[in-house]
Amino acid sequence: MLLAIDTSAGTSVAVVDRDAGILAEHSEADTRRHAEVIGDLIQAALRDSGVAVTDLSGVAVGMGPGPFTGLRVGIAAARAFAFGAGKPVVPVVSHDAIAFGATEPLLVVTDARRREVYWSTYSGTDGVGLPVRVAGPGLVQPAALAEVVPGFAGYRRLDAATVSAASIGLVAELLYLHNRPFAGDQALYLRSPDVTPSAGPKRVS
């Protein structure tokens, strides 16, 4: 059983089991209240699932891509929860959760703010039920998607405003079960901090 957290869009928390499926899921779609709601959602998911912290085998977390500030809240919470519970963290690419279950070729697009979007392409689902990512995640201006995404015309486009933590958890269970590599342990910001080194002091007179 896994606790699963994703804050790459809104805030979503779930408890899932490989055999029993989704035991509880609680989400808040607001993309500016991650820090406020994360505690209540974790608590609600644990309570409704009836699963004790000691019975979890790990904490799955969506690593993005997603806007920085919110994305970090979920990763920080997942790492701290896992640290407190003495369980491993299972990182998952958040777009994989959106594509989870889709059988046709899919272009997943999510909001990256500042007039840009995050994208990933999937060819379908493999033999064990995991989404097969072909390219991405990447960052691009919406107008340039057709130009940047390889094979753009062959995909059905799915613009997602939410990411389900339950799907994050179920993807993690399958990765775990079939010895597949997890996502990397770095947050998928896909953007450098918006800052340039100082050119030197400006004149005041």
Place this chain on the structure above:
Amino acid sequence: MAVLLRLATLADLDAIMALETATFGTDAWSTRLMRGELRGEHGHYLVAVDEDAPGELAGYAGLLAPRGSGDGDIQTIAVAPSARRRGLGRMLVLALLDAARDRGATQVFLEVRADNPNARALYDSLGFEEIAVRPNYYQPDGVDAQVMRLSLGERASAPLVLGIETSCDETGIGIVRGTTLLANVISSSMEEHARYGGVVPEVAARAHLEALTPALTAALAEAGVTLDELDAIAVTAGPGLSGALMVGVGAAKALAIALDKPIYAVNHLVGHVGADVLRDDGTQIELPTIALLVSGGHTSVLLVRDLVSDVELLGETIDDAAGEAFDKVARLLGLPYPGGPHIDRVAVGGDPKAIRFPRGLSLPKDLEKHRYDFSFSGLKTAVARWVEQRRDAGDDVPIADVAASFREAVVDILLTKAIAACRDHDIPRLLLGGGVVANARVRELAAERTAAAGIELRVPPLSLCTDNGAMIAALGAQLVMAGKSPSDLHFGADSTLPATIIQV
């Protein structure tokens, strides 16, 4: 959900029985038995009430401890399903242990169902030890009772609190027991900011995310304690950089839930004052006191009457923080970031009176509205203008004199206003806090001026002046010891949290 504990009365009987029956089913006490317990003079029964839903009980617990017997028995404890995983069970047991001490008990006993590992884990973490098993004690289920005992002398009574601080560029994890410092681990991203000449919020926030777990591990090792032993988690809720604060807030909430410990969301500025309780010289902070907090992000004068309930903001900067002014002037003089230590270094041998730079908000008309407020933006511009004029004229810039005169202008106005606050409020005590206290001239002039004015000066150890988690843990421990309720779990990060709000 703010939960308060109070003594149970007979008026609570129906609500207690509702929870008792729902919790224990076939094993529940009868109403008659419970009424007798509530009336009895040897018992101490508490109820936990949610302020938002005063009609229902969040929990209750009872102790039997006849005075003079030396023993106490925890008779019963129940927490409503909707109030679980908030550390309420722990709060109730700790309150009963306090009551047992008050009644002269030296040991406390309890029985726990062998099939209730969560309750057992709570008692283990509080130091209870299993001394016997009563087979088939709970009927009709036939479940064994584990008898546990806590010797009240054995466990240090002061709360063990872990503090998390991420309001600026230091990831701080501290652990304290009451007013004793056990660990103070600081991971700074300062070097990553150096090339930008100041703290970049996004760079700081990214660094917090990576530093958090390693710092937690290091702090626990340094303190020699385990997570189970903690009594509470404290975290900075503000003021500070929003994205940076959120990393700590998200982590602290999740850690508190995973460990089933209460969480205290506290004010960073009051934390700087709270750092003083961790001094190991045996002296204690005397209140009320004026506090001058000066850092890269803050420049504030506080009147602290009570660390956990009464802090007043007298004044603060209306533009740049003092530490920012140091950074900007250092850049102007071609010195590296952070500016404070480099200005200090080159000011040696300079004449602080060589150039009379302006003291912000010190004219009579400014003082009317901004008696204890600061402004450093004009000072920074005045220094820039002076340097430009020299360079334009083809003259050398006397760096040592500029640095010394600038520093003197900052330190002079800081102390003039802080000491005015002491005098106006008739409080002969001044406490310094914040990273700029590391500046040698600040401490030197503070010592001089306070001595001349007959004011007692307190400066916490420098490692506790810069941002750190120990001061947050210390303030959390003060709140626990004062019997304050834990914070609601839905607090957010508040970048402009006023100093008057000590706990969110």
